[in-house]
Amino acid sequence: MDYTQLLENIYQSILPYAKEGKQADYIPELAKVNPDQFGMCIHTIYGEVAAIEQADTRFSIQSISKVFALAMCLSIKGDALWTKVGKEPSGTAFNSLVQLEVEHGIPRNPFINAGAIVMADILLTHLGNPAADFLQFVREVSGTDTIEYNEHVAISEREKGYLNAAIVNLLKHHGTIENDIEEVLHFYFLMCSIEMSCRELSQAFLVFANHRRRFDYAGVVLTASQVKRMNAIMQTCGFYDEAGEFSYLVGLPGKSGVGGGIVAIYPLQYAVAVWSPRLNAKGNSVLGIKALELLTTETQTSIF
Numbered sequence: 001m002d003y004t005q006l007l008e009n010i011y012q013s014i015l016p017y018a019k020e021g022k023q024a025d026y027i028p029e030l031a032k033v034n035p036d037q038f039g040m041c042i043h044t045i046y047g048e049v050a051a052i053e054q055a056d057t058r059f060s061i062q063s064i065s066k067v068f069a070l071a072m073c074l075s076i077k078g079d080a081l082w083t084k085v086g087k088e089p090s091g092t093a094f095n096s097l098v099q100l101e102v103e104h105g106i107p108r109n110p111f112i113n114a115g116a117i118v119m120a121d122i123l124l125t126h127l128g129n130p131a132a133d134f135l136q137f138v139r140e141v142s143g144t145d146t147i148e149y150n151e152h153v154a155i156s157e158r159e160k161g162y163l164n165a166a167i168v169n170l171l172k173h174h175g176t177i178e179n180d181i182e183e184v185l186h187f188y189f190l191m192c193s194i195e196m197s198c199r200e201l202s203q204a205f206l207v208f209a210n211h212r213r214r215f216d217y218a219g220v221v222l223t224a225s226q227v228k229r230m231n232a233i234m235q236t237c238g239f240y241d242e243a244g245e246f247s248y249l250v251g252l253p254g255k256s257g258v259g260g261g262i263v264a265i266y267p268l269q270y271a272v273a274v275w276s277p278r279l280n281a282k283g284n285s286v287l288g289i290k291a292l293e294l295l296t297t298e299t300q301t302s303i304f
C-alpha cells in the first residue's frame with residue numbers, strides 16, 4: 001500500500017471543505033493559531049510511516065492528553081480508578097456540568113473535562129513530580145524528548161476557564177478530589193497545553209494500537225487487557241457528544257482535542273493522527289473527521 005499517495009489523494013478530496021468551521025477561541029492563545037493548516041501521519045505496526053503537509057508542525061493537543069492521563073491513572077490505581085470516574089459515554093459536551101450534578105460528582109468517563117480533572121487530582125496525589133513525570137511519560141511513549149508544555153496556553157486557558165472552574169468546584173464539593181482546586185485546575189490545563197505534531201502523536205498511539213505488546217514507558221506499566229479496554233473507552237467516549245457520529249463515519253477508536261487534532265487507531269494495524277484547527281459545533285476538527293472517514297473507506301479498515 002502506498003500510504004503517502006493515499007494520504008495525498010485524501011487531502012485533495014477534502015480541500016473543498018477547507019474553510020468550514022472555525023478554530024477554538026475560548027482559549028485566547030488558541031484564537032491566534034492560523035486556522036488554515038492541515039497535517040496527517042500514519043504509522044503501521046509493520047513499520048510503515050507516511051506523513052503529508054504539516055505533519056511535523058506541533059499544535060496544542062488539548063483533550064488528546066486525556067488518553068495519556070488515563071494510561072497513567074490506570075497503571076497507578078488499576079480498577080479502583082472506576083470508583084472515581086465512570087466509563088459510559090456522556091452524550092453531552094466535553095465541558096458540560098449537567099450530569100455531574102445529577103450524578104453526585106462522579107464524572108461519566110475520563111475523556112470529558114470533569115473526568116480528566118479527577119485524573120489530574122489523582123496524578124497530583126500519587127506522582128512525586130506530577131508535571132515532570134507526566135511529560136516524561138508522553139516523551140517516552142512518543143519516542144521524542146523535545147515535547148514540551150506551552151505554559152502560555154495553560155495560563156491563558158485559566159483566565160477564561162469559568163466552566164472548568166465550576167466543574168472543579170462541584171467535584172470538590174462532592175469529595176471526588178483531594179487536592180487544592182487551583183492546583184488541580186493548573187495541572188489539568190498544563191496537560192492540555194502539551195504540543196505535539198501528527199507524526200509524534202501517531203507514533204505515540206501506535207502503542208495503544210499494538211495492545212498485545214508489553215506496555216512499559218517511564219514507569220507506566222499496563223497489561224494487554226488494560227490497553228484493550230482503553231481502546232474501548234476511546235471508541236465510546238473519545239468524541240463527547242459526537243462519539244456516535246464518529247463511529248458511524250469513521251469506525252475507529254480515537255480521541256480529539258479542541259486544538260484541531262484527532263488520533264485514531266485500528267487495533268493491531270495502525271495509528272493515524274490528523275490536524276486542522278477549524279472545528280465543527282461539537283469541537284471536533286472538520287477536515288480531520290473527513291480525512292479519517294475517507295481513510296477507513298479507502299482502506300476498508302473500519303472496525304465494523
Ligand code: GLN
Nearest residue numbers: 062063094113192257258
Ligand atoms: N483544555 C480544553 C478545555 O478544558 C480541552 C477541551 C478539548 O480539547 N475538548 O476546555
